[in-house]
Amino acid sequence: MLCNNNIDKDLVPIKAHYFLYSAGTGPLVVFLPLIAKQLGFSGILVGGIYFILPISGLVAKPLFGILADRFKLHKILFIVFQAILSVAFLSFYFIPEIPIIPNVNTTLSCNDYELFIKVCPPNGEYLKETTTHDDHDDDYNKIGQLQLSCDGSSKINNELCNGWKENEYCSHVNETKNLSSSSSSTSSFNFIGKFNMSKNLLVKKCLAIKLDNIFMSTKKINNEINWKIPKCNTFIETMCNASLTNVTTIKQMLIASNNNNNNDAINYQFYLFLWAALISWIGMAVVVVIADAICLDILGENKRDCYGNQKLWSSIGFGVFGIVSGFLVDLLSNDSYHKDYSCIFYGMLITMILDMIVSTRLNKKSNDPTVTNDPSILWEFGSIIKETRIIVFGFWCIGAGMCTGVVWNFLLWHTTNLMLNDLTWITTLLSLMTGIQCFIGEVPFNFYSGILLKKLGHMNCMSLILLVYAIRFMAYSLIENAWIYLIIEILHGPTTGLTWPVMVMYGDKIAPPGIRATMQGFIGAIFEGVGVATGSLIGGFLMENYGGIILFKVFSIGALVWLSIYWMLQLLLRQMKSYPLQQGHSHLASYATPSDAIIMSMSQELETY
Structure with a gap:
């Protein structure tokens, strides 16, 4: 009908x-x-x-x-x-x-001309989005910041003192002369790094983020951040925990890499x-x-x-x-x-x-x-x-x-x-x-x-x-x-x-x-x-x-x-x-003349199945 x-x-x-x-x-x-x-x-x-x-x-x-x-x-x-x-x-x-805990494992590397961190999300997730851009991409050339907490050691303390000119770490260097290296390796240092999205590099299934400027997060001069260009006299490498950032694609990559939520x-x-x-x-x-x-x-x-x-x-x-x-x-x-x-x-x-x-x-029209x-x-x-x-x-x-x-x-x-x-x-x-x-x-x-x-x-x-x-x-x-x-x-x-x-x-x-x-x-x-x-x-x-x-x-x-x-x-x-009637579909059965029944059964088979 x-x-x-x-x-x-x-x-x-x-x-x-x-x-x-x-x-x-x-x-x-x-x-x-x-x-x-x-x-x-x-x-x-x-x-x-x-x-x-x-x-x-x-x-x-x-x-x-x-x-x-x-x-x-x-x-x-x-x-x-x-x-x-x-x-x-x-x-x-x-x-x-x-709550996202800033506990994303990254690797920090520093030499005499650059400082960068390496993030390796599972299955390379979001890597392509962090290095490919178009004219309408809001993140392209965007300046981002990352807060990092990195493992220290006697070698790193020495570099922080002599290379980065952070005087408070010079005392740690002096301490290591009288303490074992194992005790000094338990120290850590915190800083904020500034990066430009256009300078990101793909390294296999990881993203290398170049930090152009750094700021030791415990130091402020007249409530102003004193940014400095990082430089290391010797090559150093250590593990860091990275927090979230103000750049969307980097933020999502860090979240994907964070396997240690509370x-x-x-x-x-x-x-x-x-x-x-x-x-x-x-x-x-x-x-x-x-x-x-x-x-x-x-x-x-x-x-x-x-x-x-x-x-x-x-x-x-x-x-x-x-x-x-x-x-x-x-x-x-x-x-x-x-x-x-x-x-x-x-x-x-x-x-x-x-x-x-x-x-x-x-309202139902009828009750069976x-x-x-x-x-x-x-x-x-x-x-x-x-x-x-x-x-x-x-x-x-x-x-x-x-x-x-x-x-x-x-x-x-x-x-x-x-x-x-x-x-x-x-x-x-x-x-x-x-x-x-x-x-x-x-x-x-x-x-x-x-x-x-x-x-x-x-x-x-x-x-x-x-x-x-x-x-x-x-x-x-x-x-x-x-x-x-x-x-x-x-x-x-x-x-x-x-x-x-x-x-x-x-x-x-x-x-x-x-x-x-x-x-x-x-x-x-x-x-x-x-x-x-x-x-x-x-x-x-x-x-x-x-x-x-x-x-x-x-x-x-x-x-x-x-x-x-x-x-x-x-x-x-x-x-x-x-067929349905052979299977017990008695409710589909109805009386009809033989000629009509043939037509009805064919139509019923087509419509129902």
């Missing part, structure tokens, strides 16, 4: 919910990995968090789906969990950053973030499942294919508020490195309050008689998920979920790394990517999802999603100009944008009356609890140890492998002649 373009008053509240809910939660969900990164979490920690979160949905979605179906609590659970996730999301705003500080912020994320994710899981069940119930049997026309309002809300939020974040941030995300939290709170008000207008005091919900549900076709469908959901997890959690992270030379409007670029994903990607594919499923069938649509994911990921791995990603984001439509309508509409077709919320919870649990969780864990490991380029290459190849296995499983199903 074609969807009627006339306004249906019964569908206005559900459209408004999709719009407001995604407008409030969407920008925050997208930028949450970047917020975690700004708080000081590593890629492995973020991947671990996003591995745990979907597992919570694995339990929450089917559990509360069953409760909603069994006790008819759809509307109550819906509004209660909207309030819960709003409070949990707001709590992220009050989590403090992990464990207590990490645990403190980590657990606050994890608990807030768990509560909010459970809230979102319940709201999404029940919203889809209510939407399908309001549409009724004859308009189920119009689900995408309602869901597209979610993409519109997400797109509009995503673009505006990204622009405001950049506008309100005083510096390009540390972003102010407060506007996203305020927007979330306002829109979620409006959403809860709108949700009070939602099979639900009332019927203990067979779990039995009926259990009999369905044992079917071979459902197992193969679950396999596809896991693969699609793994790909989706990478897009959700690490695409913007990788894009940010590519834009280290120009961070001023990076959040605006990320929001434009989100806008293209929504308006050019998700909206048209949500609108025409019913037609696509009728024309291509579910199996072909599922295959298309994995194939385009492989192309999309390979493009990310090959293109280094982040602005070109705005073109690639058009592929968000036939991938992430089409995935959810395919899953929801397929699940609705195979679900018997009375357990539709249960089935939607099961599908969402497999997709997020297994697929997204696994993709996040693997993606976090690859991002931290090998970088975004390797991450997307691996998942591009992985999507093709998953697609090949899915095709082989479908071919086996065809050979087994595993």
Whole structure:
């Protein structure tokens, strides 16, 4: 049945919910990995968090789906969990950053004509950004400062006294005449070094930063810094601990090199973030499942294919508020490195309050008689998920979920790394990517999802999603100009944008009356609890140890492998002649004349699978 373009008053509240809910939660969900990164979490920690979160949905979605179906609590659970996730999301705003301890190991070398420190970040991270510049690079020719605390020795004390003319170290030189070298080697010296970004040099997988001027941090003359040009009469080399600097790219490289953060500080912020994320994710899981069940119930049997026309309002809300939020974040941030995300939290709170008000207008049209005091919900549900076709469908959901997890959690992270030379409007670029994903990607594919499923069938649509994911990921791995990603984001439509309508509409077709919320919870649990969780864990490991380029290459190849296995499983199903009525889909059966039955079964096979 074609969807009627006339306004249906019964569908206005559900459209408004999709719009407001995604407008409030969407920008925050997208930028949450970047917020975690700004708080000081590593890629492995973020991947671990996003591995745990979907597992919570694995339990929450089917559990509360069953409760909603069994006790008819759809509307109550819906509004209660909207309030819960709003409070949990707001709590992220009050989590403090992990303090960065100036404990980055560097090597200081000095000879008769120069002084430099050598920093070796893991896997050469950020090295390219510190030595390549363009005319619009704010860090190019920028004068930076580093505070260093270096290990001393008798030889170094002698150089500080005679070469750097620091008289207070001459006493240490005299002491070494009467003390063992081991006792004198325990001393240290602190100073501030000034450097010019244009003079950085790459030495294998390390960065050599030339210090043009130095200032012993304990000395001031009339409260003024007395800079001097460093010069050593003899070659010296020692280990130093470097603190943060005012140059963005050097700052990020030092943070990446800092593997000795305070464990207590990490645990403190980590657990606050994890608990807030768990509560909010459970809230979102319940709201999404029940919203889809209510939407399908309001549409009724004859308009189920119009689900995408309602869901597209979610993409519109997400797109509009995503673009505006990204622009405001950049506008309100005083510096390009540390972003102010407060506007996203305020927007979330306002829109979620409006959403809860709108949700009070939602009403299910019908109550399935099979639900009332019927203990067979779990039995009926259990009999369905044992079917071979459902197992193969679950396999596809896991693969699609793994790909989706990478897009959700690490695409913007990788894009940010590519834009280290120009961070001023990076959040605006990320929001434009989100806008293209929504308006050019998700909206048209949500609108025409019913037609696509009728024309291509579910199996072909599922295959298309994995194939385009492989192309999309390979493009990310090959293109280094982040602005070109705005073109690639058009592929968000036939991938992430089409995935959810395919899953929801397929699940609705195979679900018997009375357990539709249960089935939607099961599908969402497999997709997020297994697929997204696994993709996040693997993606976090690859991002931290090998970088975004390797991450997307691996998942591009992985999507093709998953697609090949899915095709082989479908071919086996065809050979087994595993049709729905033979598998126990009694709810799909209906009486018809022999000639009509043949046509109906062929059409049903195409539409459902």
